[in-house]
Amino acid sequence: MHQQSVIVSGIEVVALCDAVGPMGESLRRPLPETFPGSDPHWDRLRREVPEAFGPRGEWVLRFHCFVLRPPQGPTILVDTGIGAEDSPAASWAPVPGGLLTAMAGIGLAPGDIDVVVLTHLHSDHASGAVVDGEPVFPNARHLVQADELDWLESTGGAVLEDVVRPLTPLIDRVRGDRTLAPDTATTLTPGHTPGHQSVIVGDMDLLVAGDLVLHPVQLADPSVTYIYDDDAVKAAVTRTALLERVRERGGVLAAPHLPEPFVPVPDVWATHDG
Template sequence: MVGHLGKNEQTPAVYRLKIGSFRVTIISDGYLEADPSFYSAGADRINELAVQAFRKAGPFRMGTVVYVIEADGRRLMVDAGCGPLFGPTSGFLLQNMAFAGITPDSIDAVLITHMHADHIGGLLDEAGAVFPGAAIVVHKDELGYFMGDLAMSRSNDRNRPWLLRARKVPEHYPDIRLFEREQEVFPGVTAFPLPGHTPGHSGFLIESGDEQLFLAGDLVYSPVYSFRHLDENFAFDVDREQALLSRRKGLDMLASERWLMSATHLPFPAVGHVARLGEAFEYIPEDWRHEP
């Protein structure tokens, strides 16, 4: 059956690629718009950089993607998108999963880069677990921080509902598997702690044969700001200095290893490489591939 788009509808945003024996489906959850003042550089500087990069001044757009990794009869998902928390431009995960032929009950585990609401908001709905058969895989320090007193003491009226939502995850997903260091969490999938943005913020390396894809979470936010301006922070970084250190270390690793990479908030389909540019880096999007 051939579907038809309404005049105000966009095409489903799904992108597939092969990494050795793995099939990876990158699924758009939509996008967010963040105020330029959220960057430590300040709104004026961020607006200046945006205009130089042929973007509009004002709120800057951050894509949001989720990954489904398939191999050996197992389906793993990395993060779960925004759910209903951030308005009409996001929360399209289930719609786009359906287009890709992936059902929520087919997900065996959800690997969490970190527990900010735009990464775990889609785990829950009014009935409870959206992915009822899934284990949760997360860094020990991440779960401890979001369930502890320090995160609550740092919350405010705006983000406290998001924190309370994160605290409900263990109630609805009793199978929680913790890691503490760089280690293989599933065959061919290795967790890489990249702390600072949050205490247990982590990336995941998918590796099969001589092919790799590194999923970097919130190591970077934008090809305009994050790769070249390495001393600037985003307002939601928990530990500013550690976040800057992890960003430099992570980008240096990606440039040295020449791995294909993706990060949650890069423009869809959010796949490319990191190259050195003097003392900084640049993002080079990969050409579109047709995968059977």
């Protein structure tokens, strides 16, 4: 499969398609219920972004991870996808994921990754970091916000036991922003989860968003919330502020679940505005 890529501030950013499919029935809800406040937008979005919908009008998600290859500095992987057939994401995502195959297609082996940034610890973003109890990227430091780890440790679950525990020797607990390489840094973007983080390339020339933006409806109206946000109000405030910064810069949004992994925000807002 051809992997889409862009070069921003001299840094190659490659979108790696891990999977495509609808949300499983255990989590699936009607779209207006999934995205409260979205009712005015669906007819237009179905016309303009038909690839975001299945034959019965359901949400069809892309599951992308992103590799950043600076000319000097570490090879960075943002998120690790849905994982193997028995991963914590198996109850609702189209496992197994194809991340490692996609990486091989651009000449990368798991041992080539120096840094893994986990935007958050939901199963579709973190499960691919561990297979059969062993870290998949053994040479990489795994950057996770301390607030995210604290939250997961308080709530428990399969991601904690099957992913975080085996990764513990490789995890760096991050508090706030962290420089990864020249012109590349993490930034705290809370709301979807307490310790959600995104990656900025350049001066907001590209934002690897994680689940800051999940569906084109949130580009039509960033105030539209998501039923599975931990703090929907905070998520909307964070999303609106960050998208405005990208828009003002004329930058690119790299979002894992959108039909296209790289979206020039001004064009999208112009298309869906009004």
